[in-house]
Amino acid sequence: MEIKPTEISEEHSYTNIISVVCPVYSGEHFLVELTEQIAHVRNKFTASSAPVTIGEAVFVIDEAIDKSEAVLRELQQQHDWINVITLSTGYGQHAATAAGILHTSGDWIVTLDEDLQHHPKYIPQLLAQAISRQADITYASPLQGPHNHFLRDGTSRLIKKMISWLTNNRHVSDFNSFRLIRGSIARAAASVMGHDGYYDVVLGWFTHRITVLKTEMKDIRVQQGEASGYTFKKLLSHARRMFVSSQTKVMRSIGMLGLLALMLSIGLGIYILQGVLMGDALNVRGWSSLAFLTLFFGSVTCMLFFVLFEYLSILTLHNQGKPTFYSVDRTADKQLLEHIDTLKTL
Amino acid sequence: MNLFCQRESLSAGPHPAVMVIGSGLIGSEIIRSLESDHYQLVYRSKLRWHHRSELDAQCRLFFSEVASLQLSQITVIWAAGKASFTSSSAETAREYEDFQTILKTLSSYFQSHSIPVHVILMSSAGGLFEGRRLVGQASEPLPLRPYGQLKLDQEQFVSDLEGVDQHLHLRLTSVYGKISPRNRMGLIPTLLYNGLQNRVSYIIGRQDTIRDYVYAGDVGRAVVQCIYTLPEIERRSLILGSSKPSSLLEVQQCVESIIQRKLFVNYTAEKNSSSITFSEPLNFPFLVNDAMHTNISKIYHAFAGHR
DSSP: OOBOOOOOSSSOOOOEEEEEEEEESSOTTTHHHHHHHHHHHHHHHHHSSSSEEEEEEEEEEOSOSSSHHHHHHHHHHHOTTEEEEEOSSOOOHHHHHHHHHTTOOOSEEEEOOTTSSSOGGGHHHHHHHHHHTTOSEEEEEESSOTTOOHHHHHHHHHHHHHHHHHHTOTTGGGOOSSEEEEHHHHHHHHHHOOTTOOHHHHHTTTOOOEEEEEEOOOOHHHHTTOOOSOOHHHHHHHHHHHHHHSOOHHHHHHHHHHHHHHHHHHHHHHHHHHHHHHTOOOSSTTHHHHHHHHHHHHHHHHHHHHHHHHHHHHHHHHHHTOOSOOOOOOTTHHHHHTTHHHHHHO | OEEEEEGGGTTSSSEEEEEEEOOSHHHHHHHHHHHHTTEEEEEEOOOOTTOGGGHHHHHHHHHHHHTTSOEEEEEEEEOOOOOOTTOOHHHHHHHHHHHHHHHHHHHHHHHHTTOOEEEEEEEEHHHHSTTOBSBOTTOOOOOOSHHHHHHHHHHHHHHHOTTEEEEEEEEEOEEEOOOOTTSOOOHHHHHHHHHHTTOEEEEESOTTOEEEEEEHHHHHHHHHHHHHHGGGOOOSEEEESOSOEEEHHHHHHHHHHHHTSOOEEEEEOOGGGOOOOBOSOOOOSSOOOOOHHHHHHHHHHHHHHHO
């Protein structure tokens, strides 16, 4: 389907395009239904007065372990708005998502999982949330734990909170693979992201206008008795990736500790010197000078490590593609704002 | 005008020939691909475009030189043209007139000698579909400026031209190729060249402007394939591109990673800086390499090797 936007003006209307991106690993049993649901939302947009539509759906095959590719090729024949990209090997969800995003043309991009845990029916509400809150990203957030398993859901939340504290990034807890992102920002983040980057952390380099929408999410695989694609090992892998993509305050904490120790050592040194000059005897010989020297050189070492890691952090982030600046155009949002009520009820 | 015949067929009676008009970025790649495919240059004549009143005569001189060749069929590939996005109506009108003159002369000559004529016209997807996204093969062109209208007129002219047995319009997306400082260069070779010189590149567009970029080498190979399969191609107009939309930021990042230097870029958002993209699948019958990084590396190393 071709979209024919013209200039934004009083006389002409601009059709906003939503691109859907879905990494595929083992979606053989879900892809047909998923496509039907996307098509359904697409039809609803077309039938409504809102100047927005789903222009394309990009499925990225990331070394799928089942017949997902055959299913997608069949769907591609039936729907001209479906695009299928096959990666040469399994690069992982974030890389596959970035690859899919780099094949889109949409003003807004929705990323979702293959297994209907993320239902396309929420796409209009995600967009409405972004427009009404003047945000660039809307994360879907589960109303209750998607895996319906206390340990799994609880561990996931705990690790996100820890990473959030360590990286000083308050949005970590909101990160979700079901997200709506402003197209230009999504593509910019995807184009700078390194091979080990965590996509949502990279998104944070471009915008802090993030909002959250509560939606229903269910791990249908588990409900149908299949093994969940979610494992503890994967969770740790995600955590590691998040950690290395971010500047952490661990190093800064070490630096602060070093500074504190330095000040303490100076204070102790002054105290000892004063005692010596005033002729006061100290109880344990050698203790005071030893304590002072240990504290002083220990703090200097901490400070040196802090400086070293700070430079390393800057170099790493630069290497990972963190931009100096990026500009964005949000002027088309006002047109969608006029149709916000329509979007919310779609 | 460059006339090619296949080497092994030259001495074997009537044989097909290929005439390439234009030897700029695209024309030179088509010529390179023909030579790789065992075609031999039989005759070359440089058209003197500034002597417009003599174009007809120049063509006739060309015919007299090649009259001895026994041609069973000729494929004329039009890859010439000076007009660009910023050309005025007067400039495009002049170019259209020259185009008509040459093609009419060619077609009537070959028709009078009972030589079947096929025409492959290098058109412009950007000119025809400016400001549009997710354009498909069946999309109707809607040019917004004289350049786009020129391309549409050229396509219509070829479709209606008497004496042409088969024709194909190849609508090229944004083509990038070798660095050639003396000639007009597109975005990517300009970024490469200026980047190596530590100069500022002035780009009409924004970091998030998205376009479809296709490598000139791939275009050349695809055109040569079209020569063989022309009768089998169902559509008369085909978009030739990579189908992968790339933002200017992505292109900039790619070039920086290849030349290992920061680029100094000044972006200017103007009316002709809108995004133009094309939907999958384009169903183009020939493989078009969309590995931009590989192609840009090729361009860079070819240039660096000659410095």
